[in-house]
Amino acid sequence: MNSERTGGGITRRLLALGATAAMIVSACGSATTSPSGSTAASISPTSAASEAPSAASTAPSAAASDAGYTGPEATISYSIWGDPAEIKSQQAVVDAFHAANPKITVKPTVSDWDTYWEKLKGSIAGGAAPDVFAMDGPLFPDFQSRDVLLDLKPYIDKEGYDLGQLADAAVADFTTADGQYGLPRDLNVVTLYYNKKLFDEAKIPYPDGTWDWAKLVEVGKQLTKDTNGDGKTDQWGLYTETSDMENYWSSLVWQNGGDIMAPDGKTTVLGTDEAAGGIQFLQDLIWKDKIVPDPALFAETGDAFEQGKAAMEINGTWLVPTHEAAGIDLGIAPLPKGPAGLATSINPTGAVVFKGSKNPEAAWAFVKYLSSPAAQTKLMELKASLPANKEVLAGPYASSFVGAKVLADSLAYAHLKPSFKGFEEFASILQEELNTNVFLAPNKTAKEALASVVPQLNSLLAGQ
Amino acid sequence: MTSLRRPTTRQGSPLGHEGRWALLFLAPTLIGLAVLSAGPILATLAISLTKWDLLTAPQFVGLDNFAALMSDDRFLKAMRNTIFYTVVSVPLGMAIALGLAMALNQTIRGIAFIRTAYFLPVVTSTIAIALVWQWIYSSDAGLLNQAIGLFGIPSQRWLSDPVLVMPSIVAMSIWQGLGINVIIFLAGLQAIPTELLDAASVDGAGRWARTRHITLPLLTPSIFFTGILSLIGSFQVFDQIYVLARPKPTEATITIVYFIYENGFKFFKMGYATAASWILFIIVAALTAVYFRSQDRWVHYQ
Numbered sequence: 096m097n098s099e100r101t102g103g104g105i106t107r108r109l110l111a112l113g114a115t116a117a118m119i120v121s122a123c124g125s126a127t128t129s130p131s132g133s134t135a136a137s138i139s140p141t142s143a144a145s146e147a148p149s150a151a152s153t154a155p156s157a158a159a160s161d162a163g164y165t166g167p168e169a170t171i172s173y174s175i176w177g178d179p180a181e182i183k184s185q186q187a188v189v190d191a192f193h194a195a196n197p198k199i200t201v202k203p204t205v206s207d208w209d210t211y212w213e214k215l216k217g218s219i220a221g222g223a224a225p226d227v228f229a230m231d232g233p234l235f236p237d238f239q240s241r242d243v244l245l246d247l248k249p250y251i252d253k254e255g256y257d258l259g260q261l262a263d264a265a266v267a268d269f270t271t272a273d274g275q276y277g278l279p280r281d282l283n284v285v286t287l288y289y290n291k292k293l294f295d296e297a298k299i300p301y302p303d304g305t306w307d308w309a310k311l312v313e314v315g316k317q318l319t320k321d322t323n324g325d326g327k328t329d330q331w332g333l334y335t336e337t338s339d340m341e342n343y344w345s346s347l348v349w350q351n352g353g354d355i356m357a358p359d360g361k362t363t364v365l366g367t368d369e370a371a372g373g374i375q376f377l378q379d380l381i382w383k384d385k386i387v388p389d390p391a392l393f394a395e396t397g398d399a400f401e402q403g404k405a406a407m408e409i410n411g412t413w414l415v416p417t418h419e420a421a422g423i424d425l426g427i428a429p430l431p432k433g434p435a436g437l438a439t440s441i442n443p444t445g446a447v448v449f450k451g452s453k454n455p456e457a458a459w460a461f462v463k464y465l466s467s468p469a470a471q472t473k474l475m476e477l478k479a480s481l482p483a484n485k486e487v488l489a490g491p492y493a494s495s496f497v498g499a500k501v502l503a504d505s506l507a508y509a510h511l512k513p514s515f516k517g518f519e520e521f522a523s524i525l526q527e528e529l530n531t532n533v534f535l536a537p538n539k540t541a542k543e544a545l546a547s548v549v550p551q552l553n554s555l556l557a558g559q
Numbered sequence: 560m561t562s563l564r565r566p567t568t569r570q571g572s573p574l575g576h577e578g579r580w581a582l583l584f585l586a587p588t589l590i591g592l593a594v595l596s597a598g599p600i601l602a603t604l605a606i607s608l609t610k611w612d613l614l615t616a617p618q619f620v621g622l623d624n625f626a627a628l629m630s631d632d633r634f635l636k637a638m639r640n641t642i643f644y645t646v647v648s649v650p651l652g653m654a655i656a657l658g659l660a661m662a663l664n665q666t667i668r669g670i671a672f673i674r675t676a677y678f679l680p681v682v683t684s685t686i687a688i689a690l691v692w693q694w695i696y697s698s699d700a701g702l703l704n705q706a707i708g709l710f711g712i713p714s715q716r717w718l719s720d721p722v723l724v725m726p727s728i729v730a731m732s733i734w735q736g737l738g739i740n741v742i743i744f745l746a747g748l749q750a751i752p753t754e755l756l757d758a759a760s761v762d763g764a765g766r767w768a769r770t771r772h773i774t775l776p777l778l779t780p781s782i783f784f785t786g787i788l789s790l791i792g793s794f795q796v797f798d799q800i801y802v803l804a805r806p807k808p809t810e811a812t813i814t815i816v817y818f819i820y821e822n823g824f825k826f827f828k829m830g831y832a833t834a835a836s837w838i839l840f841i842i843v844a845a846l847t848a849v850y851f852r853s854q855d856r857w858v859h860y861q
Binding site for chain 1: 809
């Protein structure tokens, strides 16, 4: 085909070039079918000088954390889930580690929750998993039982590392009969937040350690109002979520004397009256006492408490930074006690090492560092979780912001979020039933709903 | 009959000089298809016969996965939801697109801008669209509830009520997918010779008669084409469910592809998920075959 050089030849070529460039740009930017949308940010460490002196000098007990790494130069990859903005704070920890251990370079990456697990499983299947990665307590058994995590016990025994320096329940989550497969990095508990301004306006005393279920309902009713007379509630006494046991029906089950799993972890005991009673309390808060909004109402628009539409919120400690950023005059109190006493949920996040890591010693050095006071104080500053290190928890953390002491003290009555093989599928089946028939619409009582789903859950557990 | 000699070139190769160049240019795509598509697809057939959790070695289980799927309540619900989605969104979407295309088939000023406006949802990210529609459907103060409130109808929980949620998602998807079908129909409409329409109106045919007897029959190739694309696409619906059915699809909203994703990537049941994807493939292939066979009956090619 002959190309015709006409007067518009040059223009046509430029247009073609521009169109091609536009196509390439749009192809790069187009949304593919959803799951693969991670933000993987890999940043190489900045020069050592910036963080080193302050990190070393503020570390109260430097002994175990700076025990020298004697291996060759190594580069290890560190993968976590979180907000993309967290990469900055993780980078600070990584830089401090590099300063203390110049032979090890750490490359951190952050993804959102869903993408994180897809990428992790895919990379393990492909044999190229990150050396160190974050592990959620409940999902730990699924990974450990499939032999993809490195047993850290040999390193712990050789160095005489004291596991007692970390919160006991958190350590137990990563311990098995034959070894220690990770160290806890931080913890999350569930607590009661309250809006001081709304309490002051209604002249009601703030929540404290004496509150129980009846008091919660009583004050909740006083603070649930239709402020503009249109027949619809505009201010709710309490806001909480219902789609995950952690926030907050598992605490209610424990406060009522029930439990979720049997002691041997092989069957579920949600069918008992005590367990059903805890979940029934939450259903009543929504549909009988009407102090908690219908979960559908704020599902799309977000946290009612942050919007100033709820006087109290019962939710996890990961919300502290966002509540503060929303400008709420925030107060923190212990959860109201139930008929069987105080209880809350504790969920540790741990750092684990991939079994096939090419640099296990370097990985262990980093995992150890993450739980050391130096790193824990840095992570603590984010306020998004509690430190796992007992010394930091009792000392700097408890006085780091108003309410921190309440959170630190709640560990004394906290129950571990259930952790077992098949957790994700179990939770999916259970929540499907609870969401559809107990929380979003009161089609069944808690006891009826649980009775209909417990057999299926038990056969799922039996098949693992 | 004398046998035909295969034409040869100066080089003596039966493919010919141009044929070899054609093969060379086709090679990247063909190799890509073989290695990146056909290879993995055959691998999934093998995986569907195993029990595999991605992290340990697969175990051969034969046809157990397929048998288990037939009695899996959630899978059957996913099928039901996907079929509902297809049956409602495909015909409705095509009908609305056809109407729109006829309306847009004019040469008034600004028609190019209006056509672009209708095409915008197609090139907008599903997440962005879903966020806007979440706000429209919001039970609290969403636009839709405010609108029906003007007529005295009480607020509905569009995305939480098991009966309303799937139709709500279907509505959003139809709106999003209109643009593509409109463009194809527009092209088809513009290919209809105006002499035929003029001759018909001279003979006294009204607008509806012209549409029924000339436009629609001549548009059947476009209808066939958009039909097959919409059919295959709607069986694979995932994006809209993933973003609108928050936090997790329930029995009212789960679709086959989400079921596959959930089992493969969350429940450590990759073998099971691949078996489900092969069942989806067989269903879509069967429907496509039937659809193609029906061509002779109703598609008029010029």
